[in-house]
Amino acid sequence: DAGVIQSPRHEVTEMGQEVTLRCKPISGHDYLFWYRQTMMRGLELLIYFNNNVPIDDSGMPEDRFSAKMPNASFSTLKIQPSEPRDSAVYFCASTTPSRGGHRELFFGEGSRLTVL
């Protein structure tokens, strides 16, 4: 079975440019999460969706960040304009109720963003 697919795996851009990260969740999963990971701050939840609807975006740093989920198989995280402090690994994860009800997260390989 295909896991969570993210693209691009690596992105190097200059300050001020627009960055779009993409995610395809595991088929049938009803929750999708966008996380950011840095050495300083660890894993931070940015936003999550349930059945394509944004539920909690309180982790989105500021208006420069936006996320969409137009359908059950695709989501985007956009940063416009990008800044050097946005440099991080961005993970997408999806989940669905397990038999144990614990909803383990399945992470994509991540998109490593470097803003110069």
Add this chain to the structure above:
Amino acid sequence: GQNIDQPTEMTATEGAIVQINCTYQTSGFNGLFWYQQHAGEAPTFLSYNVLDGLEEKGRFSSFLSRSKGYSYLLLKELQMKDSASYLCAVRDRWDSNYQLIWGAGTKLIIKP
């Protein structure tokens, strides 16, 4: 406030046993997760505890004490491939507001 504490780094010897501790202070509790993350890779699920006690899964076991706000991950018969970061995460509410509070992770170094 919400807080999860784990040691930053631990070192152990191949073939030995290591225990990674996690303490938490959260407004509520609805389960504790352990994830493994190899350098440059995504976190992968290891274990889940919601009731007090020990859950065993092969070489890995996870323990929870809700009254003490404490969990540990026990790794036996350590192998070099166990060198990774181990992340503790607590779910403080149920599905109506799905949110995990993450620890900073414990980097485990295995030496031959």
